[in-house]
Every structure is written in C-alpha cells, then in structure tokens.
Amino acid sequence: MKKINLLVMVLLTAFSVNAQDVKFAPLDASPVDIAYSPNKAVKFKKTDNPAPAVKVVYSRPSVKGRAIFGELIKFGEVWRVGANENSEIKFYKPVTIGGVNIPAGTYSLFAIPEKDKWTIIINKEIDLWGAYAYDESKDIARVSVPVKPVSNTIEALSIAFTTQGSVTNLVIGWDKTTVEVPITIK
Numbered sequence: 001m002k003k004i005n006l007l008v009m010v011l012l013t014a015f016s017v018n019a020q021d022v023k024f025a026p027l028d029a030s031p032v033d034i035a036y037s038p039n040k041a042v043k044f045k046k047t048d049n050p051a052p053a054v055k056v057v058y059s060r061p062s063v064k065g066r067a068i069f070g071e072l073i074k075f076g077e078v079w080r081v082g083a084n085e086n087s088e089i090k091f092y093k094p095v096t097i098g099g100v101n102i103p104a105g106t107y108s109l110f111a112i113p114e115k116d117k118w119t120i121i122i123n124k125e126i127d128l129w130g131a132y133a134y135d136e137s138k139d140i141a142r143v144s145v146p147v148k149p150v151s152n153t154i155e156a157l158s159i160a161f162t163t164q165g166s167v168t169n170l171v172i173g174w175d176k177t178t179v180e181v182p183i184t185i186k
Contacts, residue, residue, distance in 0.1 A: 001030065001145075010055060028159075030059040030083035036125035037183075053185045054095070056109065058087035060156040061174075068175040069113050078096050078121070078131045081109050081172060082157055086128045096145030096184040109142060111172070111179075117144050118179045120170075148178045 011138050039055040061083040073079050080086040087109040097103050103120060110121040110131060122141040123134070150173065157174040170181040 028059070028084070030061040032084075033058060033060050033159075035159040035161060037170075037185075038163070039087060053092050054170070054183065055090040055092070056159050056170070057086040057090075058082040058109070058157070058159055060157045060158070064124065065177050069177055070115065073113055075114050076112060078134050079111050079113060080128075080131045081111050081159075084129070084132075086110065086126075086130060087159075088126055091185075094186045097141045097181065100141035100143075102140055107130065108134075110134060111115070113147075113177075115147070116121060117146050119144050120179070120181050132182060143177045145181055148180070150176055150178055153174075154178075 030094070031114050035056045035058075036052045038052070059082040069075070088106055089109045090106045091102060091104050093104050097120075100122075106126055107125075108121075108123040108128060110123055112119040112121070120143050121139055123138050124140050125133075125135060125138045153176055155172045157172075160171050160173075162169045162171055162180070164182060168183045168185055170183055172179050172181070
C-alpha cells in the first residue's frame with residue numbers, strides 16, 4: 001500500500017509540474033534573421049544548390065517613423081549593423097574584402113555610417129552585445145563603401161546578397177539608405 005501511495009504521489013507531482021504555465025518571452029521588437037550567399041543556399045538539397053559561402057545573422061530593427069541615419073544611428077560612430085547582439089558574418093571559404101584576405105570563420109560585422117559613405121568593419125571578436133565593447137585592435141578588415149539612397153523606405157533593416165561575375169555583394173539596406181560591400185570568395 002505504501003508503494004502505491006508513493007507511486008500516486010510521484011505521478012501527481014509529475015503531472016502538476018508539467019501542467020504549470022511556461023512564461024515565454026514576447027516577440028522581440030527587432031527579430032533575428034539570417035541572410036545567405038548564395039541566396040536560399042540552405043533551403044535546397046546540397047545536390048540542387050551550392051553550399052553557402054557567406055552567412056550573416058542579424059537583428060532587424062524597424063524605422064517606426066524615426067529618423068535613422070544621423071540621428072538614431074549617429075554619423076561617425078561604430079554601429080553593430082542591427083539591434084541587440086552585434087551582427088555576425090560567417091565565411092565558409094576564404095574571402096577578400098577591400099584587398100584584405102580573410103580566412104574562413106565567424107566574425108562580427110560593424111559599420112561607421114556617414115552621410116555619403118560607410119566604413120564596413122570585419123572584427124574577430126564575436127558574442128558581443130551591441131558595439132559597447134567594440135575593440136578596434138581586433139579589426140580584420142575595414143572598407144569604405146558609398147551610400148546609395150533609395151526612394152522607398154526600407155522599414156526593417158535588411159541584408160541580402162547579389163552577384164556580379166566573380167564578386168558577391170553584401171547589400172545592407174534600411175530607411176532610405178543602402179550600401180554594397182564587394183566580397184571575392186576564393
């Protein structure tokens with residue numbers, strides 16, 4: 001009888017633990033997204049499409065009626081290219097950016113926006129929150145790219161890739177601004 005009572009108590013405890021409500025966090029205001037080059041590389045079988053060469057993991061803040069570049073994102077200051085944790089870029093193969101050879105690996109992606117150009121930064125330190133602990137001494141590459149204004153507002157920060165010949169362009173767009181970073185994949 002004691003064994004049956006013990007078994008009943010254990011089962012009741014197990015059911016009550018499982019029945020408790022789990023408090024999930026609400027949807028983040030700047031959800032995480034991933035961009036691949038080639039585009040949709042991971043959505044196909046390996047035999048149907050080449051393996052990814054580059055992957056960017058980033059959070060997508062929205063304009064929400066705010067003035068972005070020059071106000072929310074200050075000109076001349078290091079920015080994490082997104083929100084929350086800093087954006088990370090993974091090269092599955094060695095690449096060249098701005099004449100600098102970069103080994104395959106995962107890096108942080110930062111930028112210093114200006115009105116007419118951005119300095120794109122590839123930094124070897126990862127797992128940072130924002131740009132608060134950014135360390136310039138850990139930069140692998142810096143390249144200056146021109147700003148390309150767009151007429152229609154890009155509401156949420158967006159990253160995509162385009163290809164021109166042997167060059168893959170990392171395209172970053174938000175608000176009324178885009179930049180393209182040429183990447184040569186070896």
